[in-house]
Amino acid sequence: MSTKNLIIAFGGVSPEHEVSVLSAIQAISSMENSQYNLVPLYISKSGKWFTGNQLLELETYKDLSLLEENALQCAFVKDDIGRTHLKQQNSSGLFSKPKSYPVYAVVCAFHGSGGENGAFQGICDFFNVPYTGSDVLASSLGMDKVKAKQVCVANDIPVTDSLDFYESNWETDQETIIKEAEILGYPLIVKPCSLGSSIGVAKATSKDELINAVEMAFRYDAHLLIEEAVHPLMEINCSVLGTAQECRASVCEKPLGTTETLSFKDKYQSGEGADKGMASADRVIPADISSELTEEIRELAIRTFKTFGASGVARLDFLVNAETEQVYFNEINTIPGSFSFYLWDKSDISFKQLIDELIEIAIQNHQQKNGRVQSYETNLLNEKAVKGIKGLKGIKN
Template sequence: MSQKNLIVAFGGVSPEHEVSVLTAIQAISALESSSYQIIPLYITKSGRWLTGEHLLELSNYKDLPTLERKTEDCAFVKDENGKTFLKEQNVSGLFSKPKNFPVYAVLCAFHGSEGENGAFQGVCEMMNIPYTGSSVLGSSLGMDKVKAKLVAAANGIPVTKSVNFYESDWVEEQDGIINVVEDFDYPLIVKPVSLGSSIGVAIANDRTELTEAVETAFRYDAHLLIEEAVNPLMEINCSVIGTPDDCKPSVCERPLGKTETLSFEDKYQSGEGAEKGMASADREIPAQISDKLTTKIQDMSVKIFSVLGASGLARLDFLINSNTEEVYFNEINTIPGSFSFYLWEKTDLNFTQLMEELIQIAVKQHREKNGRVRSYDTNLLSEKALKGLKGLKGTK
């Protein structure tokens, strides 16, 4: 029996590009002894789609121009029967012939922007191929911190007080925005609405720091969020796997950084071996918290995963008042760094098993979707029907 082609998609036009590469290579390594033939789909920082065996080695990414020259442009295409392939394009060489790879499933390993916000997922939907992770809607909701918190709050999940605004609002109403958020009292947390990996996130202890943090965050996103700080703070994370109607939580973790609010450096450049991605960060697993608090966070994680319509695997991040044990939903990561495999290793799945389960969830959901009616036979475009539509010309 021939191997099934698993397309591992990663990179992208995103500030989290390098983190995505790390996550993808980790997943590829975990699947090297699987039954799948791994086909890399690397989207460059300029948006080119590339494939080729050189993309399978992390060391090759030290020199991106050389790597791009050694790989082939590619795209999803359909044949006359509607079957989708990843096809090489513009292959050089007199006797070279572009390769076509029938797509069994796509493993999405993007972080941020068009890879995680539902845009790439929409491409997969249009090409009718299975893909891991959340749907277009679940992905876009998860990427937008404001919308995710609104949905969570509407379903009884506590969130911190916050104000969100666009760059044009800041230009016109800066003093008014500052006056509102100062009612929360300092320190305040400034965040880009649609980025992860703590990029652009800052703690402001006074008005000067707040203004500087906002101006810096606008370099990454046109939509910002300012939140009240939880004090004293303890961060607790939990991963969830499954579908909106059938999912389960992992053990909880407590990330450990220089401060309770983790920076990009804490997440990816601490510990030993930054090439391990999120797995290199210092953390306490399972989190040394009470059984009651653990259960509460796990239950909230499952509920949020479900109401946001998430699928596959996600990581839910929470802010805890360590004195009162009040819990606030912070954000959901629909494609978490390193796929949060370190949480599942302490639960009941090793990295390889985790990837296998993710792929099977994707294939099952795709099969169920295609098992439903996806077209409606009608004679609307028949000659008789078209005559009846002539009176609609010029109307709206």
């Protein structure tokens, strides 16, 4: 394959749609002078797949309705020899032929449900194409805050006490849930189970605030998590790059917010250049904490990354009691905003080098997977065909 077509996949049916677009455009900008032919794969809020050179520019996303009218729909297809292509499904001219791009690798720049949760990774696995980031299992575990905490508890990774419940539980047994939550003690943090970017997250200091926070969070998810709040709180984040077999940690950061719990606005609409995604947020890098605490968090970040079986680049977020310096795992972001390049930049790795390494890891993971036995040679169906359909009745599960 003389031209290496690098598919940048982003957008998606998610409340974090716009954040994904920002991360993708940043990655595209960093790779403009690379060896790759950059091909955008934008998934709209309605779930349609689009491509076209105009999708490489941030200006295009000012009017999403107009974008859908002008962009070209596309899909993954297999050619006659089994290679996966990203193929345009329509063309602009009467006699023009829809373009088709053999896929070298896919850079996943999704955030939130429908892209960071393993769903798109499953599509890539089905079409047998290399993709950056974690696999289906690690992605889905990382997105599910309840399952993530259960994995941590099983592996002695410290987490805050919590309870979880579904909307149906809330409708039938609200008072019991409130009583169980109050045993944890106010203030409490209410979170949707499967969202990021602090969307739907609220702090409650009373029963009324708790009820309001729960009702608001149910707008985004049917499964909620209530956690005890860490106070006084200091948030420290650390990125990890590599595979579950071999990885390394970045410097730590201390995000700064207008409230003790960072909001969506703090993360994406603060600081200078708010169109830069997570890179625009106010933060201290390296975090102004002791060297002992820094190393503890970096080591815990690596251990957690390996425990989840993550791959590529992830950001591990930790809650720290500012007085006792007790550290608690908060969440793993398997596709972090802006790919956490601002942390690796402080670790002497440029954004382009970061994306290059993510692609290299993706290719290695893909080669290792395809080096295994993919089918089991047997004449089972031939034997069953001889016996006919009646012979299948004797098969037991």
